[in-house]
Amino acid sequence: MNEPILVTGAAGFIGHATAHRLIERGETVIGIDNVNDYYDPSLKEARLSTFNGRREFVFHRMDISDVEAVARIVHDNSIRRVVHLAAQAGVRYSIDNPFAYQKSNLAGHLAVLEACRHAHNFEHLVYASSSSVYGDKPIGGEGFSEDEPASNPVSLYAATKRSCELMSESYAKLYGFPQTGLRFFTVYGPWGRPDMAYFGFTDKIMRGEPIEVYGEGKMARDFTYIDDIVDGIIGALDHPPTKGDNRILNIGDSHPVGLMDMIRTLEGALGLEATKTLRPMQPGDVTATYADISKLQSLTGYKPRVMLQEGLERFARWYKEYYRIQK
Template sequence: MGKQMNEAGKDPVLVTGAAGFIGHAVSCRLIERGETVVGIDNLNDYYDPALKAARLANLQGLAGFRFVEMDIADADDVKALVLADGIRRIIHLAAQAGVRYSIDNPFAYQKSNLQGHLSLLEASRHAPDFQHLVYASSSSVYGDKPMGGSGFTEDEPVNEPVSLYAATKRSCELMSQSYAKLYGFPQTGLRFFTVYGPWGRPDMAYFGFTRKILAGEPIEVYGEGRMARDFTYIDDIVDGILGALDRPPEREGHRILNIGDSHPVGLMAMIETLETALGVTASKIMRPMQPGDVTATYADVSRLHALTGYQPKVMLEEGLQRFVSWYRDFYGNMPPK
């Protein structure tokens, strides 16, 4: 393997889930600012592997990026890589995503989310002079609660997860809290709200709606359109991740930060915005809420703003237009199945 160094003399950053939506964007931005990146991913088939391969091809064309195919649940392999490459900063984004998928495939979440997170914690605690572990949590930990006049804050109780996915993400936060106290290395957990944009995940609603609308198929609108989401554009998310990475807490410090847009949008309003971007009106089939779904998400990002100056810049209209432009360019007349 051998240790890499970037031009500024910093150690490389390890990005887990590098072929994923957020991991790809974070890796690109790190390289743009002069970092070297070691990316790992197991390239599973939870969604179209061709999309992951295309993201990875983008990264492998950049100087300063090295890819290692690896499952984060393999603790010995993860630890060996961290020690061999002199890793002192980690952005841990790899996980089994999806609320609905967890209903039928619970053990995938035990392996990737719980065992995988523990692998990263163990590797971090053995790394000499380790600086910062930034990891992905989720707004799903807040459960299903009424949306009031202000966003969800990090101090709210998070003891009633409505999906196994949410339960694993809350478990990861507790594991990190214990490791920060036991071993003294700094950690930041980021509770992501709904992330969207070019190179996104096909299992997300806006992506699936786009495919069906362009194919002339009706879309299924769950919760009968009454749900709302705090849609956050990918570039804004990356701003927040790197802002947090560069400002680690004190030794033994573990903090939780919301990262979202703080402007929730109703599902029907999102669909109307997407229809405008596509120039097509969708045929809609209204469905009831599905198990594990929550009614609304709404981020209070004041702590992240105070720490980093984080301020989302891309509104939904512009973000969805960028996504549609990418989608048409990437898929052309061959939309995903």
């Protein structure tokens, strides 16, 4: 297969890492991203700069909801495989900016679906969903299973991600092209998103400012290192389902970590102790996330390898190096 792979959200955290891995194994990648200002665009530009000089990477600065532009890129480049990661992220941001999610997540996903259904000999669409579709769940017990109904989202962000899954289900049935929706859990690591808790905590700890710990620290997250996530994405891409199938898979670590434990691990990685201010849960937050990854493991052999301590140490080293250059 010599046709390029389209990666949407290529200036984003996961898209950037996925595009690099695809290039490393000999693929040509076409990346698209609108490089918006949801968080510091200079970080997105810095991610893009890591592709400088790579002829295997072609970038288009455009909005994913531009139906004609997306269709043109897919058609003109004979795209047969798409990794669709572009989206408006963030649970809390969706409360004050709901229409950003309508445009990027709903209209953007539909634009990709339309482009794929008109593509010649299209092989596989892998798209990003989210663990937030499961709603809230107490700490303890079994992990989230793909067989659960996912019918009670507690944020607009979650509702749009579940809507994307349902749109894909209808397109798979109507037009027959294979799709895989990946429900991401909490992804972290170098080049990560500044709106994520571990990154924001690091900013404040390094400045000597107190951190606000929501849910009074009684939350847990399934932290998954970026390299492990990319393993799962590419493993899923290489194993398309049968035609007419929209397969849903969890992608996480399957070992939830309490928020206070994560903070202690981060303090160790930074060599600094945080001053903590405990706050109640915020609207849209969930108590715990915990991935049952048995389906992805069975399909691809997926096995997360980087434990939280090592992953946060790698992030801390990257953070100190990156911001020493920038400031």
